[in-house]
Amino acid sequence: MTLADVAEASGVSATTASLVLSGRARELRISEAVERRVRATAHELGYRRNTLSVGLRTGRSQTIGFISDTVASSGLAGDMIRGAVEAAHRRGFMVFVGESGGDPVVERALVEAMHDRRVDGIVFAAMYTREVALPEGLHDGPAVLLNATSVSRSTVHSVVPDEVQAGRSAARVVVEAGHRSGVHLIGAGPGVDDIPPNSTAAVERLVGLREVFEAAGVEVVSAQRCPKWMPEDGYAATREVLRHHRPGVLVCFNDRLAFGAYQALGEAGLSVPDDVSVVGFDDHPIASWLRPRLTTVALPHHELGVRAVEVLLGLFERRRRGDRTPVVHRVPMPVREGGSVAPPRTADRAR
Amino acid sequence: MTLADVAEASGVSATTASLVLSGRARELRISEAVERRVRATAHELGYRRNTLSVGLRTGRSQTIGFISDTVASSGLAGDMIRGAVEAAHRRGFMVFVGESGGDPVVERALVEAMHDRRVDGIVFAAMYTREVALPEGLHDGPAVLLNATSVSRSTVHSVVPDEVQAGRSAARVVVEAGHRSGVHLIGAGPGVDDIPPNSTAAVERLVGLREVFEAAGVEVVSAQRCPKWMPEDGYAATREVLRHHRPGVLVCFNDRLAFGAYQALGEAGLSVPDDVSVVGFDDHPIASWLRPRLTTVALPHHELGVRAVEVLLGLFERRRRGDRTPVVHRVPMPVREGGSVAPPRTADRAR
DNA sequence: TCGCGTTGCTAAATCGTGTTAGCGTGCCGA
DNA sequence: TCGGCACGCTAACACGATTTAGCAACGCGA
Numbered sequence: 001m002t003l004a005d006v007a008e009a010s011g012v013s014a015t016t017a018s019l020v021l022s023g024r025a026r027e028l029r030i031s032e033a034v035e036r037r038v039r040a041t042a043h044e045l046g047y048r049r050n051t052l053s054v055g056l057r058t059g060r061s062q063t064i065g066f067i068s069d070t071v072a073s074s075g076l077a078g079d080m081i082r083g084a085v086e087a088a089h090r091r092g093f094m095v096f097v098g099e100s101g102g103d104p105v106v107e108r109a110l111v112e113a114m115h116d117r118r119v120d121g122i123v124f125a126a127m128y129t130r131e132v133a134l135p136e137g138l139h140d141g142p143a144v145l146l147n148a149t150s151v152s153r154s155t156v157h158s159v160v161p162d163e164v165q166a167g168r169s170a171a172r173v174v175v176e177a178g179h180r181s182g183v184h185l186i187g188a189g190p191g192v193d194d195i196p197p198n199s200t201a202a203v204e205r206l207v208g209l210r211e212v213f214e215a216a217g218v219e220v221v222s223a224q225r226c227p228k229w230m231p232e233d234g235y236a237a238t239r240e241v242l243r244h245h246r247p248g249v250l251v252c253f254n255d256r257l258a259f260g261a262y263q264a265l266g267e268a269g270l271s272v273p274d275d276v277s278v279v280g281f282d283d284h285p286i287a288s289w290l291r292p293r294l295t296t297v298a299l300p301h302h303e304l305g306v307r308a309v310e311v312l313l314g315l316f317e318r319r320r321r322g323d324r325t326p327v328v329h330r331v332p333m334p335v336r337e338g339g340s341v342a343p344p345r346t347a348d349r350a351r
Numbered sequence: 352m353t354l355a356d357v358a359e360a361s362g363v364s365a366t367t368a369s370l371v372l373s374g375r376a377r378e379l380r381i382s383e384a385v386e387r388r389v390r391a392t393a394h395e396l397g398y399r400r401n402t403l404s405v406g407l408r409t410g411r412s413q414t415i416g417f418i419s420d421t422v423a424s425s426g427l428a429g430d431m432i433r434g435a436v437e438a439a440h441r442r443g444f445m446v447f448v449g450e451s452g453g454d455p456v457v458e459r460a461l462v463e464a465m466h467d468r469r470v471d472g473i474v475f476a477a478m479y480t481r482e483v484a485l486p487e488g489l490h491d492g493p494a495v496l497l498n499a500t501s502v503s504r505s506t507v508h509s510v511v512p513d514e515v516q517a518g519r520s521a522a523r524v525v526v527e528a529g530h531r532s533g534v535h536l537i538g539a540g541p542g543v544d545d546i547p548p549n550s551t552a553a554v555e556r557l558v559g560l561r562e563v564f565e566a567a568g569v570e571v572v573s574a575q576r577c578p579k580w581m582p583e584d585g586y587a588a589t590r591e592v593l594r595h596h597r598p599g600v601l602v603c604f605n606d607r608l609a610f611g612a613y614q615a616l617g618e619a620g621l622s623v624p625d626d627v628s629v630v631g632f633d634d635h636p637i638a639s640w641l642r643p644r645l646t647t648v649a650l651p652h653h654e655l656g657v658r659a660v661e662v663l664l665g666l667f668e669r670r671r672r673g674d675r676t677p678v679v680h681r682v683p684m685p686v687r688e689g690g691s692v693a694p695p696r697t698a699d700r701a702r
Numbered sequence: 703t704c705g706c707g708t709t710g711c712t713a714a715a716t717c718g719t720g721t722t723a724g725c726g727t728g729c730c731g732a
Numbered sequence: 733t734c735g736g737c738a739c740g741c742t743a744a745c746a747c748g749a750t751t752t753a754g755c756a757a758c759g760c761g762a
Binding site for chain 4: 002004
Binding site for chain 1: 708709710711712713714716717718719
């Protein structure tokens with residue numbers, strides 16, 4: 001079923017058929033009668049455009065690429081890809097997915113393989129927020145960084161979660177519950193340099209937390225820096241806190257740390273949230289499985305994927321207008337209320 | 352940089368350049384001198400083939416499609432996709448990823464959008480193992496079902512985890528630890544019909560379990576059927592068991608159920624594995640976070656993705672030879688040893 | 703009658719590659 | 733001297749669409 005077949009069957013030239021089927025009939029004065037006839041036979045014959053051919057001719061393939069460093073077993077990555085794929089599909093685009101494992105050689109190869117297939121643009125995603133070096137060749141076409149910013153000055157747009165705001169939100173949850181003391185941080189701090197290496201999330205969350213805590217006059221009793229943010233680290237850090245203190249609030253820098261904290265608190269016979277309030281970040285699936293459910297500030301993975309694609313597709317327009325100023329798009333991180341935060345026990349209560 | 356540019360720069364015709372660069376130089380008697388010259392200038396000019404053009408001409412696009420029903424937040428899906436993408440990339444193929452959400456209309460649209468782009472084949476994946484209805488149009492090209500079998504007789508190959516074998520493996524872990532009594536099933540059973548709807552996994556795991564337990568003379572004391580397999584269901588089912596029994600072994604039909612079981616056991620003051628041994632299925636990330644780590648029979652998601660693509664690419668060859676008999680490929684599910692299984696307390700010990 | 707603009711459509715070139723058929727040259731044997 | 737063959741390469745078409753340039757017919761005013 002080619003355009004020629006449709007043209008012949010409706011008794012017109014291929015040109016006419018093409019004009020009709022690409023919606024330019026009005027513009028180029030094809031009569032309504034002919035237009036209807038062509039559409040009808042095309043439908044009848046089950047004609048579908050060969051996107052390869054169109055791409056060859058027009059240079060646009062209705063296709064974008066999505067390259068991530070690690071899909072990670074976290075599953076959050078999956079949501080990001082899903083958001084991207086859905087947003088693309090909504091606009092008639094298909095998505096090539098590639099994974100580099102962080103290897104620059106593979107990155108380069110993926111970018112080239114995608115350009116070989118004439119993708120209209122590429123989303124380059126990091127699975128945890130950080131600065132990345134742009135792979136060679138990414139500049140040959142439109143590109144958007146997802147969950148990452150570029151180390152070098154460049155003309156590339158970024159889409160990132162608004163981690164500073166997330167830090168503020170988490171702190172506000174604690175403050176609004178009435179806590180003014182007994183607050184401990186699990187995962188980073190107290191200084192803004194006391195973070196796992198390369199973790200933009202850590203430093204920004206910390207900035208937001210400190211900003212609100214200081215403004216509200218909340219004392220941060222201790223901060224446990226963890227090199228990794230896995231459950232066992234949260235477990236160990238919480239044990240450490242319990243050796244010296246009787247905490248009222250644990251602000252965990254992610255939900256896996258919080259999971260470990262729950263285990264340590266449980267072993268110590270402390271109840272969440274009656275004895276200790278716990279707040280997390282990420283809205284990892286684990287958050288909703290904990291008992292009580294964890295109150296956490298969500299990484300909007302799906303929304304991040306959607307936004308990245310929208311920004312990318314928007315770039316096509318902007319490029320045409322010659323606008324090349326890079327923008328950092330920050331996606332809000334919403335608070336998901338669980339049952340893990342309660343007012344302080346009467347003795348500690350503020351006011 | 353087109354083929355014509357390379358041809359001109361090396362002083363030969365486009366035909367010759369094409370032959371050299373597609374590796375048919377020997378076959379068509381191009382002199383070594385010319386071959387070297389063409390390769391050199393191509394490399395020098397940074398020439399890359401336009402895959403769209405090649406696809407248009409040859410009908411093969413070096414591209415496959417991957418359609419799943421739900422990427423699910425489980426993250427296991429991500430591993431499957433990753434396996435598929437890696438295997439494809441290893442063979443020079445790129446992968447279009449699409450998600451249908453289970454909607455037949457979307458499925459159809461995705462299949463068509465992929466065929467429009469002339470994919471060489473499609474992997475159609477279900478996120479939990481089950482029978483699916485083939486989307487219309489899937490037959491227009493090579494296709495492989497992943498983690499699913501077709502309800503209708505068809506010529507489509509399937510790649511599925513070997514769940515019966517997994518059931519046997521789980522039972523063997525229990526038997527080899529010395530247990531002969533006090534075994535309870537969490538999630539399904541005791542009859543092979545007592546399963547969540549549409550769950551192939553449930554019935555096959557059950558078949559494998561029963562086979563080995565019966566052969567070893569192990570008594571299954573109770574089986575808790577759960578409509579869903581989420582942590583809270585495992586929690587509730589375990590509470591139910593504890594109301595009437597003092598279990599020695601809990602075989603949980605997946606790891607999330609086991610997670611709930613851990614919570615219930617912990618609340619009841621029972622220790623894993625000293626008081627109760629626990630076995631799960633899936634090797635969900637949660638399994639390695641539990642304390643002690645859960646012994647579980649892994650769903651080899653990555654390997655499933657790899658196999659699906661390998662079978663699909665193998666199909667191209669088989670088709671050429673006219674072989675169209677459908678095959679169900681079963682991928683083994685390996686046991687991942689955690690610390691959640693121990694010999695029974697002396698009183699109950701066999702022999 | 704002529705010139706001109708509008709209407710409705712099409713011929714032909716084009717995108718970048720693969721493929722078929724065949725061309726010129728030189729060597730060999732008769 | 734001539735026919736035939738192997739060698740090394742190329743002209744031209746095809747794939748399936750878009751796009752440019754332009755053609756024929758018609759109406760209309762001068």
